[in-house]
Amino acid sequence: MENPISITDSAAEEINNILTQKKVPEGYALRVGVKGGGGCGGAQFTLGFDQAKETDIEYETKGIKVLIEKRQMMFLLDLEIDFEDRRDERGFVFNKVSAQ
Structure with a gap:
């Protein structure tokens, strides 16, 4: 099974x-994880x-152990x-990658 979530090199570096x-x-x-309402754009990562926990899926990518609650x-x-580390903003960004 492919990893459900991918992490870019820059994100892996910052996480480490x-x-x-x-x-x-x-x-x-x-x-x-995800919190917030359902529907389009209502959820926050x-x-x-x-x-x-027992209810988690656990895997490793780029040397980082990742946990995801099964129901999410x-x-x-x-x-x-x-x-992203720009002059005016810095932080993690979540992108949906089309599997098609």
Whole structure:
């Protein structure tokens, strides 16, 4: 099975920086989630660090362990996490990648 979510090189680098700088404890992984309403554009994607739960799908990409709650999987499939560092804004960007 292909990874449900991809992470660009720049996002992987920033995630690894955060893991190091914030001293995230051993055994924690990147949790990708969704919150907010259904429908078009109503959902917001979330990132954080957490320990795996029984209801998670867990995989690794670019050396980063990723956790996704099974019931949120359909909202997160084909998502690409990128990191942009521009003069006026800096942060993670979520892009839907067409699987067609």
